[in-house]
Amino acid sequence: MAATEPVRVFAPAKVNLTLHVTGRRPDGYHLLDSLVVFAGVGDEITVTPSDELTLTIDGPEGAGLAGEGDNLVLRAARLLGPGRGAEIRLTKRLPVASGIGGGSADAAAALRALARLWDLPLPAPEAVLALGADVPACLLGKALRMGGIGEELAPVPTLPAMDILLVNPRIAVPTPEVFRRLERRDNPAMPAELPEWRDAAAFAAWLAEQRNDLQPPAIAVAPQIADVLAALRASDCLFAGMSGSGATCFALYPPAAAAQVTGLDPAWWRAQGPVLP
Ligand SMILES: C[C@](O)(CO)[C@H](O)COP(=O)(O)OP(=O)(O)OC[C@H]1O[C@@H](n2ccc(N)nc2=O)[C@H](O)[C@@H]1O
Numbered sequence: 001m002a003a004t005e006p007v008r009v010f011a012p013a014k015v016n017l018t019l020h021v022t023g024r025r026p027d028g029y030h031l032l033d034s035l036v037v038f039a040g041v042g043d044e045i046t047v048t049p050s051d052e053l054t055l056t057i058d059g060p061e062g063a064g065l066a067g068e069g070d071n072l073v074l075r076a077a078r079l080l081g082p083g084r085g086a087e088i089r090l091t092k093r094l095p096v097a098s099g100i101g102g103g104s105a106d107a108a109a110a111l112r113a114l115a116r117l118w119d120l121p122l123p124a125p126e127a128v129l130a131l132g133a134d135v136p137a138c139l140l141g142k143a144l145r146m147g148g149i150g151e152e153l154a155p156v157p158t159l160p161a162m163d164i165l166l167v168n169p170r171i172a173v174p175t176p177e178v179f180r181r182l183e184r185r186d187n188p189a190m191p192a193e194l195p196e197w198r199d200a201a202a203f204a205a206w207l208a209e210q211r212n213d214l215q216p217p218a219i220a221v222a223p224q225i226a227d228v229l230a231a232l233r234a235s236d237c238l239f240a241g242m243s244g245s246g247a248t249c250f251a252l253y254p255p256a257a258a259a260q261v262t263g264l265d266p267a268w269w270r271a272q273g274p275v276l277p
């Protein structure tokens with residue numbers, strides 16, 4: 001039955017703990033092999049019944065979308081229910097164009113919220129890929145191995161409980177430019193079988209043997225990423241790396257450990273939460 005009350009859905013940040021670029025398709029999109037997790041840090045979508053389709057944006061990072069033409073949230077709504085109406089509110093907390101899939105997370109949360117509001121089934125992963133390569137993963141919303149250009153989603157062994165600190169030096173990094181600057185497009189994939197990680201230390205040791213192939217080109221676009229990584233690595237974290245095409249970096253900690261990081265510029269964006277199971 002269609003909902004008559006507002007429906008609220010959390011849009012967690014997507015974090016690529018690994019990101020191997022293994023090839024390129026004739027249409028220019030890159031083949032990926034990525035271990036993706038979601039953080040208890042994110043945006044929020046609230047939908048209310050209405051005849052018209054409208055979007056209002058608030059939240060500390062809302063200004064980052066001012067002057068944007070078509071928001072991904074509206075495109076997601078039109079894809080799910082062409083011609084239908086809803087009042088959508090997006091509370092934006094994730095920095096825009098920061099490698100943690102904010103737009104994809106919002107689109108996926110809008111699809112979930114509107115499917116409840118309009119009593120419609122959720123679309124299949126391939127149907128939402130056109131909204132963004134990260135939207136199928138965000139629609140699933142739990143730790144997974146991402147392949148293809150983002151449409152292949154496979155389960156992963158249970159991850160140890162961890163907290164994650166996200167830090168962005170407040171530089172918007174355009175994803176296409178980072179892919180363009182890649183030196184090699186045929187890098188090795190992750191091992192075919194992912195191990196069963198014994199504990200967080202074993203997981204961190206395994207991560208240290210993997211890569212984010214977009215990190216060197218992202219640092220070429222935004223050298224401050226190297227400063228963020230250096231500050232995080234100097235803390236007592238289990239592991240630190242860069243997510244997606246940057247510039248957001250992450251550090252993993254044992255659960256409920258308050259991250260003690262010195263050397264973070266107070267102007268940088270930061271947020272901490274659990275890695276979602
Ligand atoms: C790099 C990742 O963050 C890893 O999770 C995502 O694949 C990017 O996801 P996204 O921002 O939702 O990507 P899209 O909006 O679909 O694509 C932005 C641009 O990134 C490049 N792109 C993206 C995904 C992919 N598999 N290959 C690419 O080459 C393309 O130039 C594309 O025009």
Ligand SMILES: Nc1ncnc2c1ncn2[C@@H]1O[C@H](COP(=O)(O)OP(=O)(O)OP(=O)(O)O)[C@@H](O)[C@H]1O
Pocket residue numbers: 065068070071072073090095096097098099100101102103104106107132134173175244245246
């Ligand atoms: N709701 C939205 N939130 C963020 N960006 C949006 C949204 N709608 C449209 N966009 C557009 O999408 C672009 C990419 O933003 P997004 O925050 O998703 O990038 P990202 O964090 O780098 O994502 P990814 O990790 O998937 O590459 C922005 O520059 C903006 O123009």
